[in-house]
Amino acid sequence: MPSPGCPPPHPDPRTPSLALPRDSCDAHCHILGPADVFPYAPERTFTPLDAPKEQLRALHHHLGLDRAVVVQSSCHGHDHAVLLDALRAGGGRLRGVALIDERTTRAEVEELHLAGVRALRLNFLPHLRTPPTRAEIDAVLERVDGLDWAVQLHVHGRGITALEHVVRALPGRTVVDHMGRIDPADRQALRSLRALLDTGRVWVKVSGVDRISRQGPPYRDAVALAASLVAHAPERVVWGTDYPHVNIAGDAPDDGLLVDLVDRIAPDPAQLRRLLVTNPAELFDFPAPA
Template sequence: MPDYYPFDPEPRRPVRLPPPKSCDSQFHVLGDPAVYPTRPGAAYHMPSATWERARHVHAQLGIERGIIVQTTTYGADHRVVLDGLKALGPNYKGCANALVFGERDDAYLEELDAAGINGARFSFRAALGAVLDDAAFDRAVGKLTDLGWYMKVQPEQTGIAGSLDRLRDLTLPVLIDHMGRVDAAKGEDDPSFRALLDLLDKGNFWVMLSLGEKISKTGAPFDDVVPLARKLIVHAPDRVVWATDWPHPVSKQQPPNDADLLELLYRYAPEEADLTRILVDNPAKLFGFA
């Protein structure tokens, strides 16, 4: 596995706390490999990124809800997410890895559903080794529909534009991660940014404001990402959510303090009404919080 940087171990308090019931729409939990064996060929592992550490991050940030997203590290074995959900309680839900549809049976899917998992993440990043072929993708979409789950999409490193053929005809709720991995240097002229706006126009697509620190070409304080995020908020204000992406897997540079990322969101959404939609109302609707 390649070298990468760990998360900041000392999350600070943000300049101001977010609204009550704010949600971190994507974070991962990992653990002791003796308890949670890694999938052969996994791109990364970070056993220190436990649910206990995640809970501490959220407590510092003032985050009260969250979505544990199964990492490609464990593939179809969701024990770490199930244990995390039991420990963190009803303010947390889970998102499966799409490999589960090809490797586990319906009884296992029902177990995940009963535990509070109601979506599945599909990776289009070939480097992570967890990409479904076309036939498996189509079967998985059918399973999602039967379960009433949403689809979550991790775009290719080069952006979402290259995956449109798989996405444009979908009718179930679809959440596009990491702002579609737009090229901040190209700004609104980037084909992936234009493709993302077109998908949002369909009405069943959502976008997650995350990974701004990696999308940015200029580095901290990530000024080049701010206008793109603001454009997405204006374009689909009721279908935008936000996430830390903690513990920031496969980071080639030291990840920012997680409070920096929350404060970056405050720059994306300076109006309190927009911030409340992004952190509270929209995730409650998509993920099914009361």
């Protein structure tokens, strides 16, 4: 049985009215199972409903998305079989984000890189795992040395302020997932996030508006926060659906609505193309857009 907070996806997502540019990318989504083929990790902290690669591909076709970045879910742990399977079947339209630790070998990392992984994720949310120590972070960075992977941070609220010194010390590019999951009204957390963006090495995913909104659909407060970040650093923002929306309160959002909100997050056509096409191609090493 799925854990609380793991509802089924929206049963009938609307067809977006926003026509997306060619090579638009969902830069944050997950593939889960099927569990009878890709079992969930015994040490997982939640059990989701299956959301296999075929289901994700059908959704992207419905939404008009050509590319995607699949993030390894903690419910699969450090067994990347489900991610490798998706990347190898993706025909070049997918990239991946791995979950590795000090037990991961360099050979495993190189296999992931060859398949299309271009980033690793560090979870600082206690409901997913014990936050990594500095020694663990250094061990992970050593495993990927020379591969030019980005480091994705999964933090919550004031965590972005507490970890600001850690982020500044990381080499290369760092990506803050879901706008740091900050409260849209938290000015201190927003100042920390903007200060990190101003370093020129930090990117942010303006995803997860449904997670952080205090207002519910159409998430005006979180959309306004996302729009402010796009205006602040238009060259270092990407967007994603976060499908299939695990560990949430209430029902899963309408992914068609999430796509239509992108027009409010990046109202200028040049900003929108950067957000959906140019920036994810640069960050995740897709072929240059046409």
